[in-house]
Amino acid sequence: MSYLRNCWYVACMSSELADGPLARTILDEKLVLFRGENGEAAILQDRCPHRFVRLSSGKVAGDAIECPYHGLRFDGAGKCVHQPFEEGEPAPHNRVRSWPVVEKGGLVWLWAGEAESADPALIPASFDLLDDPELKTVHGYLRIAGNYQLINDNLLDLSHVDFIHPAARLPEGYETYRNKVEQRGDQVIHWLWKPGSTPNFIQAALRDSTSVKADVFSHLEWNAPALMMLRTGLQDPGEPEGSDLNLPSAQILTPETETSTHYFWTVSRERKKDDTSIDELYVKALTHIFSTQDGPMVEQAQEAMGEEIDLFAHHPVILSSDAAAVRARRILQKLIREEQGHSSPAPGKIAAA
């Protein structure tokens, strides 16, 4: 299995670059991420071409990063722009590899394919809301020791919520929800909804209406390889969707390696935007949920799968609640194969949804 290359991956939250260079492994590459004084984020290979020291252990100097060993400096394009004790211009090969970067929604995105195809418009339009000034958006990050597709599976099959998230469980239980999986091109949409439900504690704290019952919905849009926008919310019975509460949440997975993942999340709200106690509640609650409830399940699955990261090679039992997750796996497999120049999926590799 290999990675989809011609797509955007989130490399870090913008806020992570406030205190100097950041070392991060993405798609098995050791990278250094930094923000120059010009305000632009840059991503380079984390290896000085002189004696291979980690540039991330150096410092930002102007718009460049300075190697801590003999002081060579490289700009955001990876070009050596300063060599302290040499005459003349740096040699053309005195450079490090750089990756195309765009900053959007409080996130730094890396293009993993050919630089000339790096088009910011290829970030799914649903992520535009992260820049909506009418919304207050909270960001979070954690690392999980499991393949990113296992976390895709987790988010696309919310039947686990009843079991591992007792406090955030769907009101009245998953089985009482109406459930629909839809494919639009290479997107997978998973709908859950329930008329006349009882909101959970977060929904109850944020909604405007004081009525006890509400029509509750969850709408997850998956885009390859692992860019998801989850909208949950509610409305008084019969009112337009989300009219009482609309909570969009980005769920973004970036492979660190084949067996570990950078998990970025956001939650946006249009109510009580100045109440920082809600920001803190989100960070605390979601970090707790992802790291102590979902994370260990994914990590156990990864441990059992070992080096073979193709789920279907392990002949898993497929349940009806896997429909969205299996569809996403099938689309991703198709896109990776197309990118590598194969026209059709390998027979028998992917089970039907």
Ligand code: FES
């Ligand atoms: S190792 Fe980086 S300047 Fe020498």
Ligand SMILES: [Fe+2]
């Ligand atoms: Fe979960």
